[in-house]
Amino acid sequence: MSTAVRPAPPRTRLVALLTSTDHKHVGLLTGATALIFFALGGLLAVLMRTELAQSGLQVVSDEAYNQLFTIHGSTMFYLFASPIAMAFALYLVPLQIGASQIIWPRLALLGFWLLLGAGVFMYSGFLLQGGAGKAGWFAFDPLSDDVGTPGTGQDLWTLAVILAALSGILQAACVLATIVRRRAPTMTMLRMPVFSWSALVSVLMVVTSYPALVLAMTLLYVDRTTSAAVYDGAMGPIVYQHLFWFFGHPVVYVVFFPFLGAVAEAIATNSRKRFFGYPFMVASLLIFAALSMAVWGHHMFTTSAIENRYFALTTTAILVVAGIEYFDCMGTMWRAKIRMRSSMLFALGFLALFLIGGLTGIFVASPPLDYHVHDTYFVVGHFHYTLFGGTVFGMFAGIYHWFPKVTGRLLDERLGKLHFWLMVPGTLLTFIPMFVLGHDGMTRRISNYAADRGWDGLNTLSTIGSYVIAASLLVFLVNLLRSLRSGTVAGDDPWDGHSLEWATSSPPPQHNFDELPPVRSYAPLMDLREERWRS
Amino acid sequence: MSLAVDTARQYEDLFDLYWPIAVGVMAVIWLGLLVLAVRYRRREGDETWPEQTHERPRAEAAYVALLAIIAAVLVFFTFTTMGSLTADLPAESASGAGQPDADPSETPAAAITVDVVAARWNWRFRYRGLGIEQVGGGRSIPTLVVPVGDVRFSATSLDVIHSFFIPYLRFKRDAFPERRTNFTLGFRKPGFHEAEGRCAEFCGLRHAYMNFHVWVLERDAFRRWVRARQGRAPQELTPALDRDGRRR
Amino acid sequence: MKRVVSRGSGVVLIWALNLTILWAVAWAIFDPDAMTVALGAWMAGSVLVWAASAWWRERRAGRPSDEQPLTIVDASHATALLAIAIIAALLATQFGPWLAYISAGIALVAAGGLVRERRAARASLEQVRAAGREERPT
Incomplete structure (x- = not known):
């Protein structure tokens, strides 16, 4: 079927694409699906912010608002962040390690289809009587059981989460097996x-933690649909929270690490220096990932049911390994000649904004501080700086960096910079007021607050900020569509890249490489350059 | 008066340790990023490659040690604070709940115990041994009336998980069905805190409105209130406010 | 150490040891509840099992090399059908057993397709091997 001529791959038809087991196609499909859900989840967020701009109810009812934040959070975690992290890994890891294809390609494809199913299940709730899932993205039992939240929408939500988790496990297993077994012979x-x-480290965490989510949700579904009362009794809700957060905390790192990696690549490439402190970085990633498997209890500080001290210790210890990441990223920029491309700007934005989330994370890691700010807007501000300031900024750094490799065309730099310079003030304006509001006692998941609290002004600011973010994302959408059609042709290696994916064509051929350059370090293309300088 | 438990004070003290460190670190890193981005920016037309320095293991190890020290200091003070918070008691299941566990660090002043019962979407406060019950009505939210000093609480829920949150005391605890969560709170000054208490755990449709007033009385005034309150209808003798805080 | 970290299974093992230490700290120094102990044991234990299985496969298959021919699977309709069967089976719990029968039917077709794909892959591998023998007579 495929021809031997390289540069112009045949235009793939939809059905062929939807059944393709090429890791690049599965990665692209998963990534595109995730981005569509990112847009939908963002739309829900804008609706929520519009409702919250002022005290009182103006736009939606209490009931609808509960659906909005449930589906917003669920979309962003289950249908956007986790899938896009897997999409980046599926597309890029085989290229970076010099593999011609992944192990278990059918499972990766199956993962994409299950994700599609999850999305349809979750959103079809809006069309049903009683609405979509409305027990929060965490769906604590007993609120999420058939008495607490009856209705088909919530049933479908539960099934959707099971499907999304299975999808993540399948795709992560493919990436893990590929790294272990399919590296190019010289790629230690x-x-x-x-x-x-x-x-x-991200896929290791997926295969370890996501099974707990599948278990929690399957038991919940059995609880909802049969007469079995799985989570009843004094311990039931605690067991549910343990299972959920055993997944629910690792997932925030699952969706963080790949984009930290993307930022590292963007900084190294744009600085025209190989990444600084590689052995420290590798060690810190492994320890970071291990620690973040053992911090789930910090979501349960106010339950009085767990050993708060242990989880306070493990959570605070994360600042050490996270600090190494900053040292290495900044070390890479030290004495460099930095090209300020959009990918570099987003990488810098990632470092600057994630920092706010990281530092406030140290606050909420301390139980006595968490007793006050837990379940308030302080926490909402905190994790939006990790997930939006971190994950989303890192994702855009990655998209601007790898778009030419994937499509063969460059994204427009001027629109990219406009996107960045709108998104940064938007992010500050939206989420900074939340720290003040939360500290003042504004709780989460409320559609309404009393006028005499004095919260209107800050909420209005936050809402304006969310519109600015929306505008910046529209700029990106325009850039994306324009560049796909008529962007400048990129060539194989537009950035003077460091790793193997830049040694093949853009987009890469089905078997990825016609010829692999020798691999002697983590930046094989830099090795070749240095050889040329020496000779 | 001295309180055995002063959650607000403990919170502020710990917060005052954390925030200068956080602000300091943030200033250093933001400034560092700015300096690096400006100082090592590629000049127009410069196509040369920079010097390839890619490790400084000693400096990095020293930096890691510094971070570890910061983490150790924060953990130490967090643990110290937790040691003085008598709220950190193990929960017991409701079936076995007679009196909450005796807490050695509690002063005898903590004479009264309030059983907090949460149910969608209102609160009920039962004063143990006093025969008093404060309940919210259809349009009104209840008032938690307490004397100045330490008060014991034992929270539970009749349906889903709720969370008993008094923002000005910087404290909350979850209330589970079929479980009791015990904690002690110290109330320093008398005063009326309108709709200050709220439910912090999402509990469904009217979660946003599940609030309560907090009314702190001097000890004598509280005794008078108890005497007058005993045998009366629950809604009387508390400031009558509707849900929006207006006096009826 | 460097030799251990250079291998895939070595890295997974190191990670498993990290998790074991964290679990041991909880268990030995603190006073965790039963669920914390159980989940900690799962995270350390399951990763140890994966490390062992990766190590076993590495040993059995030797180092990956260019010499071994690989079949590249370019498409799988059966996988898509299987996904639809799974989704239909889940929906059957909501909308009644009739959907479960349909799902089972689709799953059967999908299984047949998977078997056919596997056979085709094996056949093409044989072809490549045969061609390889012809090219490099020993």
């Missing part, structure tokens, strides 16, 4: 680029 683990390392 310690020669893997930083992004591949970050993807590795």
Whole structure:
């Protein structure tokens, strides 16, 4: 079927694309699906912010608002962030480690289809009587059981989460097995680029933590649809929270690490220096990922049911490994000649904004501080700086960096910079007021607040900020569509890249490489350059 | 007066340790990023490659040690604070709940115990041994009336998970069905806090409105209130406010 | 150490040891509840099992090399059908057993398709091997 001529791959038809087991196609499909859900989840967020701009109810009812934040959170985690992290890993890891294809390609494809099913299930709730899921993205039992939240919408939500979790496990298993078994012969683990390392720790966490979510949700579904009362009794709700957060905390790192890796690649490439402190970075990623498996209890500080001290210790210890990441990223920029492309700007935005989330994370890691700010807007501000300031900024750094490799065309730099310079003030304006509001006692998941609290002004600011973010994302959408059609042709290696994916064509051929350059370090293309300088 | 438990004070003290460190770190890193981005920016037309320095293991190890020290300091003070918070008692299941566990660090002043019962979407406060019950009505929210000093609480829920939150005391605890969560709170000054208490755990449709007033009385005034309150209808003798805080 | 970290299974093992230490700290120094202990044991234990299985496969298959021919699977309709069967089976719990029968039917077709794909892959691998023998007579 495929021809031997390289540069112009045949235009793939939809059915062929939807059944393709090429890791690049599965990665693209998963990524595109995730981005569509990102847009939908964002739309829900804008609706929520519009409702919250002022005290009182103006736009939606209490009932509808509960659906909005439930589906917003669920979309962003289950249908956007986790899938896009897997999409980046599926597309890029085989290229970076010099593999011609992944192990278990059918499972990866199956993962994409299950994700599609999850999305349809979750959103079809809006069309049903009683509406979509409305027990929060965490769906604590007993609120989420058939008495607490009856209705088909909530049933479908539960099934959707099971499907999304299975999808993540399948795709992560493919990436993990590929890294372990399909590296190019000279690609030892310690020669893997930083992004591949970050993807590795991410998929390790997926296969360890997501099964707990599948278990929690399956039991919940049985509880909802049969007469069995799985989570009843004094311990039931606690067991549910343990299972959920055993997934629910690792997932925030699952969706963080790959984009930390993307940022590392963007900084190294744009600085025209190989990444700084590689052994420290690798060690810190492994320890970071292990620690973040053991911090789930900090979501349960106010339950009086767990050993708060242990989880306070593990959570605070994360600042050490996270600090190494900052040192290495900044070390890479030190004495460099930095090209300020959009990918670099988003990488810098990632470092600057994630920092706010990271530092406030140290606050909420301390139980006595968490007793006050838990379930308030302080926490909402905190995790939006990790997930939006971190994950989303890192994702855009990655998209601007790898778009030419994937499509063969460059994204427009001027629109990219406009996108960035709108998104940064938008992010500050939206989420900074939340710290003040939360500290003042504004609780989460409320559609309404009393006028005499004095919260109107800050909420209005936050809402304006969310519109600015929406505008910046529209700029990106325009850039994306324009560049796909008529962007400048990129060539194989437009950025003077460091890792193997830049040694093949853009987009890469089905078997990825016609010829692999020698691999002697984590930046094989830099090795070649240095050889040329020496000779 | 001295309180055995002063959650607000403990919170503020710990917060005052954390925030200068956080602000300091943030200033250093933001400034560092700015300096790096400006100082090592590629000049127009410069196509040369920079010097390839890519490790400084000693500096990095020293930096890691510094971070570890910061983490250790924060954990130490967090643990110290937790040690003085008598709220950190293990929960017991409701079936076995007679009196809450005796807490050695509690002063005898903590004479009264309030059983907090949460149910969608209102609160009920039962004063143990006093025969008093404060309940919210259809349009009104209840008032938690307490004397100045330490008060014991034992919270539970009749349906889903709720969370008993008094923002000005910087404290909340979850209330579970079939479980009791015990904690002690110290009330420093008398005063009326309108709709200050709220439910912090999402509990469904009217979660946003599940609030309560907090009314702190001097000890004598509280005794008078108890005497007058005993045998009366629940809604009387508390400031009558509707849900929006207006006096009826 | 460097030799251990250079192998895929070595890295997974190191990660498993990290998790074991964290679990041991909880267990030995603190006073965790039963669920914390159980989940900690799962995270350390399951990763240890994966490390062992990766190590076993590495040993059995030797180092990955260019020499081994690989079949590249380019498409799988059966996988898509299987996904539809799974989704239909889940929906059957809401809308009644009739959907479960349909799902089972689709799953059967999908299984047949998977078997056919596997056979085709094996056949093409044989072809490549045969061609390889012809090219490099020993």
